[in-house]
Amino acid sequence: MAFADAKPNYYGNFNRFDTYKCTKFQILKMIAQIISIGDELLIGQVVNTNASWMSEVLNRNGINVSEIKAIADDKQAIMTSIDSAFQNADIILLTGGLGPTKDDITKHTLCEYFNTDLQFNEEAFATIQQIFKMRHFEVTKVNRDQAKLPASCIRIPNSNGTASGMWFEKDGKVLVSMPGVPFEMKTMMEDEVIPKLKAKFKTPVILHRTIMTQGVGESFLAKKIEDWENALPKNIKLAYLPQPGIVRLRLSAIGENKEVCLEKINQLVSDLNKLIGDLIYGYDDLLLEEAIGESLKKNHKTLSTAESCTGGYIAHLITTIAGSSNYYKGSAIVYSNDIKSSVLNVSNSNLEKDGAVSESVVKEMALGVKTKFGTDYSIATSGIAGPNGGTEEKPVGTTWIAIAGPNGVEAAKYHFGEHRGRNIRRAALTALFMLKKLVDKENEQL
């Protein structure tokens, strides 16, 4: 099925909604509902990223999510929602409503629903004491009360906080209540809840491989790999997961035998590399800024950057990676022409003849910073980020990128569009990918 035939892009440049292609696996049976408790979700103070994260993890593990609900810290709302969820789902995941000052409502409501009482839990209390000791606080009464849990639940340990999770079972179905603090909930889900759910419900084997691409949009990608996609076996599905400047292709294989699934996925990825290898920079959520670090470190190479239109964003991406100081020496952000010449020795004649956004200038920038900072490689960008500064000859979005290395300098011209933020992002990612290709090629020749 060609993407372009299925859902033409009528939304202009917004394209998250028309790229959804991950049809559900027919083999999946278990249904989950997510109930997020918290007033902060209903006034728009907090975006419900917990629910989308959980949905992704559940789907990845062969469990469908049929409904996500956000409700207030309110007994009646919690009661009604649980009751309705038990009628429609096998697995009910609650988050929130377990903080030291508000856990009364959720826990008492759960006690009432499951017809049980609160009981002091020694293990839970030991964890709370330990956390308070670490932070040099006294354990207060409200925190001591956090160790009281419904007698009929199985306690789910929380390695990052004082509120325990609670696992209830009823008529072969499961309800899990977890704290709403994202990193507490995530650790609990990954370490405890998902393994227990997989054990209880005997979910099928599901394997995933994510292929990271940069440089083209998903409709272009979809056309390029149309035949490959159409020939995918029934138990292997493809999802297009676009991010600004990046498209992730996620292959998911479902089956009964892990080795068979793995072999098939490896074969498909290998075939895909023959089709779009030049667009793939890595696998499984690797960041491009991490990838270039790996490439540079292989032969102890160093990097510097000279940025005009990207204004420091490339340097920022590189330095978000811990340990980047091992290969990254720094950058000259040269936002004005006089700084381009005074700091990077760009010749005034080129600036006058060709303008700042030109092949000659961007190459001089790359060579200038490489010499000045004494590095093996360098990146340079010069473009018109917008919204102003465009001309007929060089409209907003026109961007020159140069990469210099041990064997010289190369440059390419791009047109990234009209949106300042997206221009900066796309220019930065394109430059990093150009660099990675050059470094990898020269690593091979060493």
Next chain:
Amino acid sequence: MAFADAKPNYYGNFNRFDTYKCTKFQILKMIAQIISIGDELLIGQVVNTNASWMSEVLNRNGINVSEIKAIADDKQAIMTSIDSAFQNADIILLTGGLGPTKDDITKHTLCEYFNTDLQFNEEAFATIQQIFKMRHFEVTKVNRDQAKLPASCIRIPNSNGTASGMWFEKDGKVLVSMPGVPFEMKTMMEDEVIPKLKAKFKTPVILHRTIMTQGVGESFLAKKIEDWENALPKNIKLAYLPQPGIVRLRLSAIGENKEVCLEKINQLVSDLNKLIGDLIYGYDDLLLEEAIGESLKKNHKTLSTAESCTGGYIAHLITTIAGSSNYYKGSAIVYSNDIKSSVLNVSNSNLEKDGAVSESVVKEMALGVKTKFGTDYSIATSGIAGPNGGTEEKPVGTTWIAIAGPNGVEAAKYHFGEHRGRNIRRAALTALFMLKKLVDKENEQL
């Protein structure tokens, strides 16, 4: 009520959940429910930012949200959800399920629910034709069908796309169905739906003022303004809206007379300035990077930066603002010591004696870049972003920031914590605010 007494920060450095203090206005009566339709929400591909945006807008306009639900593109799910919402709310807002390939389900379900039929709508079709003409596409059958709307609804125009919104009334209650594409939905809400809801339900006058603070967390802020907060009149509420490095304080006044509300809010903001004026950098969602641009432009002053630990993030923030090239000349990102001396003339003796993270070096960096780039002001940062590189004397998070101006250079030392990303963000915001204070002071003296 002191914040610290109410909800101590037991979550470590995660503190969104324990800072929620915006108690509901008792005077508000209208209840809304949001139903988001779309499979993409249930597999975690798309975060439901629509719902939180809508909740914020509704609350701001005096309408409470009691429930947010995300469901699949499925007739039964839509039908059941609408039915339950009509039992519990006055206003039901649906988004999604109106794309050219899937609007059948939602629209047919609405027809069935409201016992009406689809009817070709000339105005809707005229808009669709116009959009296709602009994009040089032929109008296809699926798009022509988008002009068919339930006969009993009032059409809500969509100025950004082909799917019309639909306004239904039933027993004095309202259901509005809108597209899920964020910028289409947002324009529709702001231009059409909110004004119509306010007219129909006679919502009270609500005025808001957001005070932007930088430099301290909300528990510290709450202690500082405790008496002021306790003395707030009943019709004025305060919400703490924390973002990384920034805390927004939102005052909301509710009443019947706009002028009275406005006067009271202005008085309160003026009182607040006497208490925490040194922490306030602006109002109403102004960005700090915008604010420094305004300050610099007042007297045509220019800026350069020299970044070590922030690695280009300050330059990036500044250059996200369109027109920043008018006052920003560039930056030297000096990630290694030899570059600090070769590019910014930092003396080797200071580097050896005091280390890179020191008052002497950060001041030399600020003065060096100011001279080299020929600017009126400069910012310099040098710190240990982490996770490695800390020592007992200078643990991870230790950061020196210097600001140089026409009258010399000043520096200050900070401890930002252990998280690399947050260290970079907090150092950058702190530096920008230090600069703004200096520029504003010197603007006054001119």
